[in-house]
Amino acid sequence: MKIQLTLPHHAYQLWIETGALSQVGTWVKSLWTPQQIVVITDDTVNDLYGDQVVQAIEKAGFKVSLYAIPAGEQSKSLASAEKIYQFMAEQGMTRKDGVIALGGGVVGDLAGFIASTYMRGIHFLQIPTTLLAQVDSSVGGKTAVNTATAKNLVGTFAQPDGVLIDSNTLQTLEPRRVREGIAEIVKYAAIKSTDLWQLLDSFLDEADLLAHATEVIAACCTIKKEVVQQDELDTGERLQLNFGHTIGHALEQNAGYGVVTHGEGVAIGMVQISQIAEQKQEMPQGTTQLLKEMLEKFHLPTDYADWNEATLFEALSHDKKTNGGSIRIILLEKIGQAKLKKMPIEEMKDYLKK
Numbered sequence: 519m520k521i522q523l524t525l526p527h528h529a530y531q532l533w534i535e536t537g538a539l540s541q542v543g544t545w546v547k548s549l550w551t552p553q554q555i556v557v558i559t560d561d562t563v564n565d566l567y568g569d570q571v572v573q574a575i576e577k578a579g580f581k582v583s584l585y586a587i588p589a590g591e592q593s594k595s596l597a598s599a600e601k602i603y604q605f606m607a608e609q610g611m612t613r614k615d616g617v618i619a620l621g622g623g624v625v626g627d628l629a630g631f632i633a634s635t636y637m638r639g640i641h642f643l644q645i646p647t648t649l650l651a652q653v654d655s656s657v658g659g660k661t662a663v664n665t666a667t668a669k670n671l672v673g674t675f676a677q678p679d680g681v682l683i684d685s686n687t688l689q690t691l692e693p694r695r696v697r698e699g700i701a702e703i704v705k706y707a708a709i710k711s712t713d714l715w716q717l718l719d720s721f722l723d724e725a726d727l728l729a730h731a732t733e734v735i736a737a738c739c740t741i742k743k744e745v746v747q748q749d750e751l752d753t754g755e756r757l758q759l760n761f762g763h764t765i766g767h768a769l770e771q772n773a774g775y776g777v778v779t780h781g782e783g784v785a786i787g788m789v790q791i792s793q794i795a796e797q798k799q800e801m802p803q804g805t806t807q808l809l810k811e812m813l814e815k816f817h818l819p820t821d822y823a824d825w826n827e828a829t830l831f832e833a834l835s836h837d838k839k840t841n842g843g844s845i846r847i848i849l850l851e852k853i854g855q856a857k858l859k860k861m862p863i864e865e866m867k868d869y870l871k872k
C-alpha cells in the first residue's frame with residue numbers, strides 16, 4: 519500500500535508492504551538518480567540488515583558507504599552528528615548525494631538532522647525498522663538531537679523523499695521495543711480515532727497486534743499524514759501528536775536517556791497528564807482509567823516511582839509548547855478526540871507535586 523503525503527513544497531510516498539526491504543535497490547533507483555549514498559544505521563540494525571541493504575543499493579548503481587552509531591538514545595547527540603559530518607566529508611559527499619536512515623527513531627531523527635544540515639541540506643530517505651519508527655518517527659519530517667539540557671532541543675523540519683516500511687523487520691525486535699511502539703499507537707487512537715481504539719481493544723496482546731502490523735501501521739500513518747498535511751510546522755493541529763510527551767520527555771531525560779524508553783515515557787505521560795486533567799474537571803471522569811487499562815494490556819508502565827522534581831520542572835521550561843509562563847497541554851475530550859489547553863506552569867508544577 520502507498521500513502522501520499524503532500525505538502526506545499528514537497529510530496530512523498532510511504533510504501534508500506536511486507537517484504538518491501540527485499541526491493542530496496544529498485545525503490546531507491548525509482549526515487550534518485552545514481553549518486554553517492556551514506557546509509558546511517560546503528561550497530562544492532564547493521565548486524566541484521568546492513569549488508570542486505572548496502573548490497574542491494576550498490577547493485578542498483580549507487581556508490582554506498584555505511585556509518586553505524588552505537589544503538590540507543592545516547593547516540594542521538596550533536597557529538598554523533600559531528601562524527602558523521604566528518605565521515606561524509608571524507609567520503610566526498612556533495613549536495614547531489616543522499617542519506618538513508620536504516621533503523622529506529624534514534625537513527626531516523628539523527629540521520630534526518632544530519633541530512634538537513636550537511637551542506638545546508640541533502641536528499642534523505644527513511645527505512646524505519648522499529649514499530650515506533652514505522653508508525654510515527656519516520657513520517658512527517660521532525661528531526662532532532664538531544665542535549666544535556668533537554669530532549670529534542672535541537673532539530674529541523676525536513677521531509678524525506680520517501681519512506682519504506684516493511685513489517686517483516688519487526689520479527690527481530692525485542693518485546694520491550696514492540697511495546698514502546700504500541701504506546702505511540704495508543705496515542706493516535708486516543709487523540710484521533712475510535713476505529714483504531716476499537717481495533718486495539720480487539721487485540722489480546724502484543725503478539726496479536728503484531729499479527730495485524732501492516733493494518734495498524736497504515737492506520738497510524740494515515741492519521742499522521744493528515745495531521746502533518748494540515749500543520750507541518752507544529753503550530754496548532756500537530757501539537758496533538760505530543761499527547762503525553764511533556765511528562766514523557768521529562769522522564770526520559772530525568773532517568774538518563776535510554777533508561778526509560780521514549781514509548782514508556784509517553785505511556786506514563788499520557789496517564790499522568792490525564793489524571794491531572796480529570797482532577798481539573800477538564801476531562802470526562804473515567805477516561806484515564808480506559809487509557810490505563812489499554813496500556814496495561816500491552817504491558818506498558820503508567821506510573822514512575824523515581825520522579826526528580828527539580829529536573830522534571832526544568833524540563834517543563836524547555837518543552838516546545840511552553841511560552842511566557844504557561845504550557846499548552848493536550849487533553850482528551852473523549853477517547854478518539856483531543857483538545858489543547860493552556861495551563862500556567864506553576865499550576866502544572868503544583869499538580870505534579872501532588
Ligand SMILES: NC(=O)c1ccc[n+]([C@@H]2O[C@H](COP(=O)([O-])OP(=O)(O)OC[C@H]3O[C@@H](n4cnc5c(N)ncnc54)[C@H](O)[C@@H]3O)[C@@H](O)[C@H]2O)c1
Pocket residue numbers: 560561562563566589590591594621622623624625627647648649650651654655656657658659660661670687688689690691692695698780781
Ligand atoms: N521524529 C518524530 O516524529 C519522532 C516520533 C516519535 C519518536 N521519535 C524519537 O524516536 C526515538 C525512539 O525510537 P525507537 O523506539 O525506534 O528507538 P531506537 O531507534 O533506539 O530503537 C530501539 C532499539 O531497537 C533496535 N532495533 C531497531 N530496529 C530493530 C530491528 N528491526 N530488530 C531488532 N532490533 C532493532 C535498535 O538497535 C535499538 O537498540 C526517540 O529518540 C524519540 O524521541 C521521533
Ligand SMILES: O=C(O)C(=O)C[C@@H](O)[C@H](O)[C@H](O)COP(=O)(O)O
Pocket residue numbers: 654658660662669670702752756757759760763838
Ligand atoms: O510528529 C510530531 O509532531 C510528534 O510530536 C510525534 C512525537 O511522537 C515525537 O516524539 C516527536 O519527536 C516529539 O517532538 P517534540 O516536538 O516534542 O520534540
Ligand SMILES: [Zn+2]
Pocket residue numbers: 654702763780784
Ligand atoms: Zn513520540
